[in-house]
Amino acid sequence: MARESRCIKVLKKEGERTRRKLAEDGFLDNSLKPFSDEGFLYIPVTGEIPGAVSEIFEERDASEPLPRHELIGGIAIMQDCDRGEARRLLDSRPVIHTVLHSEGPVTGEYRTKDYIFLAGKETTKADYTEYGQRFLIDLSAAYFSARLANERQRIAAMMKDGERLLDMFAGVGPFAITLSGKCSVVYANDINPAAVSLLADNIRLNKKKNILPVLADARRLGSIFPPENFDRIIMNLPMKSSEFLDTAFRLCKSGGMIHFYTLQSQPGEMEEELEKYECEKISEKVVRSYSPSQHHAVYDIRVI
Numbered sequence: 001m002a003r004e005s006r007c008i009k010v011l012k013k014e015g016e017r018t019r020r021k022l023a024e025d026g027f028l029d030n031s032l033k034p035f036s037d038e039g040f041l042y043i044p045v046t047g048e049i050p051g052a053v054s055e056i057f058e059e060r061d062a063s064e065p066l067p068r069h070e071l072i073g074g075i076a077i078m079q080d081c082d083r084g085e086a087r088r089l090l091d092s093r094p095v096i097h098t099v100l101h102s103e104g105p106v107t108g109e110y111r112t113k114d115y116i117f118l119a120g121k122e123t124t125k126a127d128y129t130e131y132g133q134r135f136l137i138d139l140s141a142a143y144f145s146a147r148l149a150n151e152r153q154r155i156a157a158m159m160k161d162g163e164r165l166l167d168m169f170a171g172v173g174p175f176a177i178t179l180s181g182k183c184s185v186v187y188a189n190d191i192n193p194a195a196v197s198l199l200a201d202n203i204r205l206n207k208k209k210n211i212l213p214v215l216a217d218a219r220r221l222g223s224i225f226p227p228e229n230f231d232r233i234i235m236n237l238p239m240k241s242s243e244f245l246d247t248a249f250r251l252c253k254s255g256g257m258i259h260f261y262t263l264q265s266q267p268g269e270m271e272e273e274l275e276k277y278e279c280e281k282i283s284e285k286v287v288r289s290y291s292p293s294q295h296h297a298v299y300d301i302r303v304i
């Protein structure tokens, strides 16, 4: 179907920049397909804006793929800052209450991101369910990613009943809560007070009785707990977990396991670092890609 719409006519070489600007300002009409002729691009817009002209446009097919996004509870996080596409995404599934654009990688000690609000309800808070466990999250206050859901299940599957677990960088608690069913006790630590507050909420929400939240710099855990105190330690601070290996090896029992998450460009990059310790590498695998040159990898290490 075709219909008439107001549009902006720009030189093709200016097309992508103009399209993005219109999308960011919420004027791009994504229900219609832009078209070009002899050096110009015609971009349909939703309202009357200076310089707009009228043209006939083809309507987009409703089954066209949705923009790329990550869904965390009711929040969809889009890679592009495109308000028109955000609106389409919001309307596509009733479960989505908010569409955000993430403005770059995680930063700072708390590993949070900055977000631009695009559509729906203006919030960074969501209620997310993963394999039957519920998590209250606030993306602007504390780290959370749904991308490690399978990784948490992988570790749960290799655990024995009654283990003592330490999660050194627990965030709002996805590893601690997922793994707690196999544990006698879980200590879940984070340096971010907002993360630990949400972690406490999530412990209550999931009726977990064996998880103790700890608010501390993980560097101090070696003086908080006696040596060789844990059967298993989770180290999910990929940017710099290697700085905490001394503490983890001090706290893990002989025969216990450390799951060491790191960023690396090549397989085996951390092996030299691990040679300093009495340990055996059980496996190493890529968890997900992080950037064009780096992977988020996990080393499963047995302490000797």
Ligand SMILES: C[S@@+](CC[C@H](N)C(=O)[O-])C[C@H]1O[C@@H](n2cnc3c(N)ncnc32)[C@H](O)[C@@H]1O
Pocket (backbone or CB within 6 Å): 109, 110, 111, 142, 143, 144, 145, 148, 168, 169, 170, 171, 172, 173, 174, 175, 189, 190, 191, 192, 195, 216, 217, 218, 219, 236, 237, 238
């Ligand atoms: C990549 S996030 C992982 C959170 C959680 N494990 C998850 O999978 O959602 C890393 C966490 O480590 C915390 N963190 C950073 N430096 C820390 C430190 N020195 N001691 C304790 N926690 C720290 C951050 O606040 C953040 O919540």
